[in-house]
Amino acid sequence: xxxxxxxxxxxxxxxxxxxxxxxxxxxxxxxxxxxxxxxxxxxxxxxxxxxxxxxxxxxxxxxxxxxxxxxxxxxxxxxxxxxxxxxxxxxxxxxxxxxxxxxxxxxxxxxxxxxxxxxxxxxxxxxxxxxxxxxxxxxxxxxxxxxxxxxxxxxxxxxxxxxxxxxxxxxxxxxxxxxxxxxxxxxxxxxxxxxxxxxxxxxxxxxxxxxxxxxxxxxxxxxxxx
Amino acid sequence: xxxxxxxxxxxxxxxxxxxxxxxxxxxxxxxxxxxxxxxxxxxxxxxxxxxxxxxxxxxxxxxxxxxxxxxxxxxxxxxxxxxxxxxxxxxxxxxxxxxxxxxxxxxxxxxxxxxxxxxxxxxxxxxxxxxxxxxxxxxxxxxxxxxxxxxxxxxxxxxxxxxxxxxxxxxxxxxxxxxxxxxxxxxxxxxxxxxxxxxxxxxxxxxxxxxxxxxxxxxxxxxxxxxxxxxxxxxxxxxxxxxxxxxxxxxxxxxxxxxxxxxxxxxxxxxxxxxxxxxxxxxxxxxxxxxxxxxxxxxxxxxxxxxxxxxxxxxxxxxxxxxxxxxxxxxxxxxxxxxxxxxxxxxxxxxxxxxxxxxxxxxxxxxxxxxxxxxxxxxxxxxxxxxxxxxxxxxxxxxxxxxxxxxxxxxxxxxxxxxxxxxxxxxxxxxxxxxxxxxxxxxxxxxxxxxxxxxxxxxxxxxxxxxxxxxxxxxxxxxxxxxxxxxxxxxxxxxxxxxxxxxxxxxxxxxxxxxxxxxxxxxxxxxxxxxxxxxxxxxxxxxxxxxxxxxxxxxxxxxxxxxxxxxxxxxxxxxxxxxxxxxxxxxxxxxxxxxxxxxxxxxxxxxxxxxxxxxxxxxxxxxxxxxxxxxxxxxxxxxxxxxxxxxxxxxxxxxxxxxxxxxxxxxxxxxxxxxxxxxxxxxxxxxxxxxxxxxxxxxxxxxxxxxxxxxxxxxxxxxxxxxxxxxxxxx
Numbered sequence: 020x021x022x023x024x025x026x027x028x029x030x031x032x033x034x035x036x037x038x039x040x041x042x043x044x045x046x047x048x049x050x051x052x053x054x055x056x057x058x059x060x061x062x063x064x065x066x067x068x069x070x071x072x073x074x075x076x077x078x079x080x081x082x083x084x085x086x087x088x089x090x091x092x093x094x095x096x097x098x099x100x101x102x103x104x105x106x107x108x109x110x111x112x113x114x115x116x117x118x119x120x121x122x123x124x125x126x127x128x129x130x131x132x133x134x135x136x137x138x139x140x141x142x143x144x145x146x147x148x149x150x151x152x153x154x155x156x157x158x159x160x161x162x163x164x165x166x167x168x169x170x171x172x173x174x175x176x177x178x179x180x181x182x183x184x185x186x187x188x189x190x191x192x193x194x195x196x197x198x199x200x201x202x203x204x205x206x207x208x209x210x211x212x213x214x215x216x217x218x219x220x221x222x223x224x225x226x227x228x229x230x231x232x233x234x235x236x237x238x239x240x241x242x243x244x245x
Numbered sequence: 246x247x248x249x250x251x252x253x254x255x256x257x258x259x260x261x262x263x264x265x266x267x268x269x270x271x272x273x274x275x276x277x278x279x280x281x282x283x284x285x286x287x288x289x290x291x292x293x294x295x296x297x298x299x300x301x302x303x304x305x306x307x308x309x310x311x312x313x314x315x316x317x318x319x320x321x322x323x324x325x326x327x328x329x330x331x332x333x334x335x336x337x338x339x340x341x342x343x344x345x346x347x348x349x350x351x352x353x354x355x356x357x358x359x360x361x362x363x364x365x366x367x368x369x370x371x372x373x374x375x376x377x378x379x380x381x382x383x384x385x386x387x388x389x390x391x392x393x394x395x396x397x398x399x400x401x402x403x404x405x406x407x408x409x410x411x412x413x414x415x416x417x418x419x420x421x422x423x424x425x426x427x428x429x430x431x432x433x434x435x436x437x438x439x440x441x442x443x444x445x446x447x448x449x450x451x452x453x454x455x456x457x458x459x460x461x462x463x464x465x466x467x468x469x470x471x472x473x474x475x476x477x478x479x480x481x482x483x484x485x486x487x488x489x490x491x492x493x494x495x496x497x498x499x500x501x502x503x504x505x506x507x508x509x510x511x512x513x514x515x516x517x518x519x520x521x522x523x524x525x526x527x528x529x530x531x532x533x534x535x536x537x538x539x540x541x542x543x544x545x546x547x548x549x550x551x552x553x554x555x556x557x558x559x560x561x562x563x564x565x566x567x568x569x570x571x572x573x574x575x576x577x578x579x580x581x582x583x584x585x586x587x588x589x590x591x592x593x594x595x596x597x598x599x600x601x602x603x604x605x606x607x608x609x610x611x612x613x614x615x616x617x618x619x620x621x622x623x624x625x626x627x628x629x630x631x632x633x634x635x636x637x638x639x640x641x642x643x644x645x646x647x648x649x650x651x652x653x654x655x656x657x658x659x660x661x662x663x664x665x666x667x668x669x670x671x672x673x674x675x676x677x678x679x680x681x682x683x684x685x686x687x688x689x690x691x692x693x694x695x696x697x698x699x700x701x702x703x704x705x706x707x708x709x710x711x712x713x714x715x716x717x718x719x720x721x722x723x724x725x726x727x728x729x730x731x732x733x734x735x736x737x738x739x740x741x742x743x744x745x746x747x748x749x750x751x752x753x754x755x756x757x758x759x760x761x762x763x764x765x766x767x768x769x770x771x772x773x774x775x776x777x778x779x780x781x782x783x784x785x786x787x788x789x790x791x792x793x794x795x796x797x798x799x800x801x802x803x804x805x806x807x808x809x810x811x812x813x814x815x816x817x818x819x820x821x822x823x824x825x826x827x828x829x830x831x832x833x834x835x836x837x838x839x840x841x842x843x844x845x846x847x848x849x850x851x852x853x854x855x856x857x858x859x860x861x862x863x864x865x866x867x868x869x870x871x872x873x874x875x876x877x878x879x880x881x882x883x884x885x886x887x888x889x890x891x892x893x894x895x896x897x898x899x900x901x902x903x904x905x906x907x908x909x910x911x912x913x914x915x916x917x918x919x920x921x922x923x924x925x926x927x928x929x930x931x932x933x934x935x936x937x938x939x940x941x942x943x944x945x946x947x948x949x950x951x952x953x954x955x956x957x958x959x960x961x962x963x964x965x966x967x968x969x970x971x972x973x974x975x976x
Binding site: 028029031032034035038039067068069071072073074127128129130131156158160220222223225226228229230 | 395400401485664665669672673685
């Protein structure tokens with residue numbers, strides 16, 4: 020399976036993602052933001068970081084970068100596009116995913132392990148993951164998901180909520196909401212479920228010596244289901 | 246143009262005899278640009294004029310040292326072809342005036358020092374000191390500094406893996422922000438700042454030059470008064486995004502062979518970077534200031550030379566490599582300009598609009614910079630406090646534990662490190678909150694441990710002992726995670742060196758550091774000095790911060806402080822005499838602030854540490870934690886809180902005062918967890934090496950229990966320990 024990780028100026032989880040994808044069997048290539056085309060890929064990843072310094076608004080400049088047109092075309096033709104953290108912010112800025120990511124409720128950057136509940140397994144990203152609750156890691160300042168009531172109704176109706184923040188038992192209530200996100204949303208799909216944006220970083224949880232190993236489940240499933 | 250006279254020189258922070266020396270050296274009156282250059286190079290921050298004499302004594306050599314003090318950062322060998330570049334630096338004065346930007350640019354500056362040498366930064370650490378929690382400024386300063394450190398480090402994508410936070414009223418008017426960075430480099434591809442060869446192009450890369458930070462280095466060499474807020478415009482403004490680009494662009498250029506020397510523009514900007522490169526290469530340098538990329542209009546040569554705009558580098562390239570280099574900087578959208586060349590004149594010559602605006606022999610600025618042998622006085626060892634039995638009579642161990650555990654210097658600092666990205670780069674195997682942070686050397690079995698320590702209370706009570714103690718504590722932190730201690734970097738934060746007492750504190754702390762680092766073979770390879778941490782005559786407690794690093798040849802053998810298994814034995818390595826003077830217990834429970842700090846016995850320190858490493862290498866230790874601030878009971882509490890596992894303490898033997906035993910801060914001690922089946926073996930090994938140890942207790946249940954004395958549920962103390970700082974910050 021071939022994957023491409025886009026590097027924007029200011030991306031800083033590009034290497035981590037490259038390491039993770041290769042570890043689980045992807046043939047990964049790095050693609051520079053100023054390139055016009057993306058090499059043939061089965062998966063495109065927009066990594067975490069601070070693309071273009073996140074100046075103006077998180078992900079907004081990356082959402083207008085040269086490479087992004089190819090990403091949009093790829094996504095619209097049904098290709099798998101995964102945006103992690105800043106990548107999620109970029110996907111909302113391009114309009115590929117609904118809603119926005121605001122500053123965290125308590126106005127602080129948060130770096131810690133969280134639990135997320137998988138809300139929809141009928142897609143390539145979570146299909147064969149047996150667990151219902153994953154322990155992942157977040158590291159962001161703007162992960163407070165928000166969308167209009169109409170948008171919320173539509174993403175709920177279409178099963179577009181991918182993962183929600185919860186406790187280890189899967190209670191995704193306000194008590195287990197680290198950043199103020201609407202409905203504890205940690206990640207969402209587009210309607211066709213080929214695009215996934217999420218704040219948690221599975222690539223940081225792929226080894227027993229790191230913060231945990233549930234990220235491995237995510238990548239193992241991804242390569243299997245492709 | 247302004248006519249320079251003594252008054253103007255003094256306004257630049259020079260003394261009148263220094264001004265006279267300048268005129269004598271030049272055999273004329275300097276012009277305004279030249280006086281600016283002199284003041285930047287001759288201030289305390291750049292010239293080390295009060296400290297140089299004493300810093301020469303530091304122990305800086307060792308088998309693993311590739312580069313000691315004097316470069317952008319120190320470099321040590323970590324086997325194979327790998328080396329670690331590391332340094333700690335202060336950004337105290339700017340952080341007090343503007344906490345966010347001050348702290349942010351402190352982090353930016355230290356990272357530049359490290360990647361200037363060709364290393365990719367792999368970990369950040371920091372040591373931050375604030376005034377009393379009750380002081381009106383403390384909360385906002387803490388909030389701003391933490392946001393600044395996070396804002397910069399998180400954006401670059403380098404994990405902040407450990408740190409230290411202290412509160413003490415002596416920092417009410419002068420907070421300390423010390424930032425440390427570790428970078429990884431191939432030891433055959435290290436870049437230095439020494440220029441070589443004449444007529445080589447001098448290149449400016451990075452951000453444009455603005456008017457920010459003009460005279461920042463001079464400000465860092467001054468004491469504060471009521472008008473300090475007016476100095477806000479001299480604080481630099483950081484742009485971590487540009488630094489990230491600069492990092493990637495420099496490393497890309499360094500992969501080739503075009504760089505002769507490279508130096509970041511830190512304190513005193515273009516002035517000190519150009520002069521240092523030329524001085525080290527015994528060359529001259531010629532710069533056309535018209536070619537310097539400027540952010541603001543009509544900047545004068547004086548302003549361009551003294552600006553401390555961030556994220557800039559100066560490079561001496563091989564001739565003919567300009568286009569190749571420019572392509573890389575164009576790719577990363579960074580400014581690139583050929584602004585001058587190296588010469589054989591041994592002068593710095595500055596041109597602006599085709600006119601020569603300054604010419605100074607480089608010797609005058611570097612080697613001839615003033616060096617003072619300042620007067621200093623010794624601090625006597627304070628008399629021991631004789632505590633009377635009555636003072637302990639009404640005390641209960643469990644009450645004391647609860648009270649000492651919420652000393653602001655002991656409580657959990659999660660509120661702080663949750664705001665630092667400590668997991669980016671995917672190699673952090675020990676997070677903040679442990680004995681030391683540990684990161685793997687990417688793609689290998691090795692890992693590097695790092696910590697920052699300071700003990701201002703001890704240094705204040707007796708600087709010589711304090712200086713030794715802080716090196717030992719750093720050494721112990723390395724051992725506690727199972728790493729072999731390699732080397733240290735020191736950030737020496739002191740008051741006004743023109744005062745004999747402050748100067749004495751400096752001299753004796755440096756002596757203590759030297760003695761301990763020599764004995765433990767734990768050399769100092771880099772560092773900086775920050776004097777004049779004084780406001781309205783009130784100076785800080787002497788605060789040397791020691792950043793230590795250690796090596797684990799197999800990261801899977803790393804030790805942590807969380808208790809592991811029910812039924813395991815806990816041993817205290819090292820003798821507990823019960824030294825309460827200057828302890829957290831004495832301050833919090835007995836309101837006693839005097840007395841000598843605990844004695845440092847380097848022989849025992851080394852023996853105890855080596856025996857712990859030895860046991861670890863034989864796979865006999867499950868958990869390890871050093872005993873420091875607060876003593877045994879606080880150490881046990883933290884181990885329990887972090888793991889949720891309780892401890893059953895064995896009854897004390899003999900006539901020892903239980904408060905002294907459990908809260909004494911004797912040095913050179915560790916608590917280790919041992920499986921029952923290994924106990925005999927461990928005891929025999931320790932006895933054979935003549936290592937003193939006590940059997941402390943067993944891992945058991947979810948309470949800390951000592952028969953008839955203590956019965957505390959972990960959940961109870963955990964809540965208090967965890968919530969203190971969070972509640973403090975919210976209120």
